[in-house]
Amino acid sequence: MTPHTDATSGHPLQPYWNLALASVQADALRVALELKLFRLLAEPMPAGSVAERLRLHPDNTEHLLEILWSMRLLDRQEAATPAQGWRYQASWLASRYLDHESKQHCGDAWSLRLQALRHFGQHLDEQLRTGEASTAPRLAGTAANWQAAARLQIAQEQRxxxxxxxxxxxxxxxxxxxxxxxxxxxxxxxxxxxxxxxxxxxxxxxxxxxxxxxxxxxxxxxxxxxxxxxxxxxxxxxxxxxxxxxxxxxxxxxxxxxxxxxxxxxxxxxxxxxxxxxxxxxxxxxxxxxxxxxxxxxxxxxxxxxxxxxxxxxxxxxxxxxxxxxxxxxxxxxxxxxxxxxxxxxxxxx
The missing domain is CATH 3.40.50.150 (Vaccinia Virus protein VP39)
Structure with a gap:
């Protein structure tokens, strides 16, 4: 029997569509970390000012800030005049864990996790066929990489x-x-x-x-x-x-x-x-x-x-x-x- 779908329960495929959407959210966070955006937004700032400071496209910068707001990584408040739009600020979570100047910064560790998981996923079919693992060079289990992980990724996650x-x-x-x-x-x-x-x-x-x-x-x-x-x-x-x-x-x-x-x-x-x-x-x-x-x-x-x-x-x-x-x-x-x-x-x- 086919499950009934109504306007409130959503389509049965929605969880799997969400998997594809999550990839966009992950890239939005990755770019924000690369731009050190959460340090810049320690104080409220309109999208136009963010774009000017970082030399970005103004409209697309606002679109990025909106998705980060939807992910609860940014808060927003109305500007002094409607023409100025929203003013964005790093949320408490982003300030604590994703601002690169925070003592509990975990952004580098998160980025390395994303890199490792994506590398694994891209080679999953190959690993199923051959049984041989493919490890990203930066993440391979060499002595130097273990030491680097202890100094950065593991240390950030322990903190x-x-x-x-x-x-x-x-x-x-x-x-x-x-x-x-x-x-x-x-x-x-x-x-x-x-x-x-x-x-x-x-x-x-x-x-x-x-x-x-x-x-x-x-x-x-x-x-x-x-x-x-x-x-x-x-x-x-x-x-x-x-x-x-x-x-x-x-x-x-x-x-x-x-x-x-x-x-x-x-x-x-x-x-x-x-x-x-x-x-x-x-x-x-x-x-x-x-x-x-x-x-x-x-x-x-x-x-x-x-x-x-x-x-x-x-x-x-x-x-x-x-x-x-x-x-x-x-x-x-x-x-x-x-x-x-x-x-x-x-x-x-x-």
């Missing part, structure tokens, strides 16, 4: 979202205020460890990641004045020691990259002291179609590279197998690109 999410999870744990030793496993630029150390003045610990990334973490640690409490430890989770006797371990989006989740979790369990806590944050495939769509869209490229993405409940089950107890699960933890699941587990005192 804008990850560190705040970690603080929200740890602040609910009764163990956090009295914890003394932390391991930020796969911590990249180390900004999560820095945020946790600032929140708990008794906390000392290590950021563990690949050698090319740890140099960035150590730069950030010293810039934060925490060189006496935090340090970097370089290595590979599977092959190298990660230390022991930790009160807290933060493990974020690491298990996608290991060949054996059970082996990795067993090693993490052994690194905790009795009574220690692991907060493991990973994307999982939800049971709901609508919830799964966003997750699978982002992780399709990684899954085609052989990375692991568990289904809902899979991470909790793996932690149980590794010996973690008193498990707690938090769904929809806000994270870069797509919400994730946090599973909290403890090493028993026995």
């Amino acid at each position: 804008a979202a990850t560190a705040e999410a970690a603080l929200a999870v740890f602040s609910q744990l009764p163990e956090f205020p009295r914890a003394q030793r932390l391991l930020d496993l796969g911590g990249g630029p180390g900004l999560v460890a820095i945020a946790l150390a600032k929140a708990n003045p008794n906390l000392r610990g290590e950021v563990f990641d690949l050698p090319e990334t740890i140099s960035v973490a150590e730069e950030n640690i010293h810039a934060a004045g925490l060189g006496g409490r935090l340090r970097g430890r370089s290595g590979d989770l599977i092959r190298d020691p990660i230390g022991e006797g930790y009160d807290l371990i933060w493990c974020s989006s690491v298990l996608h990259f290991v060949p054996d989740i059970d082996q990795a979790l067993g090693k993490i369990h052994a690194a905790l002291r009795p009574g220690g806590v692991l907060v493991c944050v990973q994307a999982e495939i939800p049971d709901s179609q609508d919830a799964a769509r966003q997750m699978l869209s982002y992780y399709l490229s990684m899954r085609m590279l052989g990375r692991q993405l568990t289904h809902a409940g899979g991470l909790r089950q793996a932690m149980q197998r590794a010996g973690f107890s008193a498990l707690q699960t938090q769904h929809e933890v806000p994270f870069p690109v797509t919400p994730v699941t946090a599973v909290i587990g403890r090493r028993s005192l026995q």
Whole structure:
């Protein structure tokens, strides 16, 4: 039976037409970031003045500002006279996250995500036929590119979202205020460890990641004045020691990259002291179609590279197998690109 369409419900194809429209919105944001438009519009300004300042076509500039307004990236107000049209200003969201002078600027990270996703999409048919991945040169997994990502993309996302999410999870744990030793496993630029150390003045610990990334973490640690409490430890989770006797371990989006989740979790369990806590944050495939769509869209490229993405409940089950107890699960933890699941587990005192 054909679904009935009326004037209020819209056409069944509308969600798929929206996919094509989203591409235009993404390019509108990309151009706005390239023009540093949100810094220029820190104060209200008419479209004509924007065009004059940036040497753009006046009418087309107004059209761009209108679509950015529709995306809630700009606010607008009436000018002094109707002939002047609207005056546009960066919204609070754009000012906080997309103004290149903001401390929480995430525009470069967003642009790199867009580049990577579009490159993957353009080569999807080829990858289906051959099974071979095609990675944009700037995004290939070389040592130099990992270091660059830690310094720019990952750092921006940790400042804008990850560190705040970690603080929200740890602040609910009764163990956090009295914890003394932390391991930020796969911590990249180390900004999560820095945020946790600032929140708990008794906390000392290590950021563990690949050698090319740890140099960035150590730069950030010293810039934060925490060189006496935090340090970097370089290595590979599977092959190298990660230390022991930790009160807290933060493990974020690491298990996608290991060949054996059970082996990795067993090693993490052994690194905790009795009574220690692991907060493991990973994307999982939800049971709901609508919830799964966003997750699978982002992780399709990684899954085609052989990375692991568990289904809902899979991470909790793996932690149980590794010996973690008193498990707690938090769904929809806000994270870069797509919400994730946090599973909290403890090493028993026995």
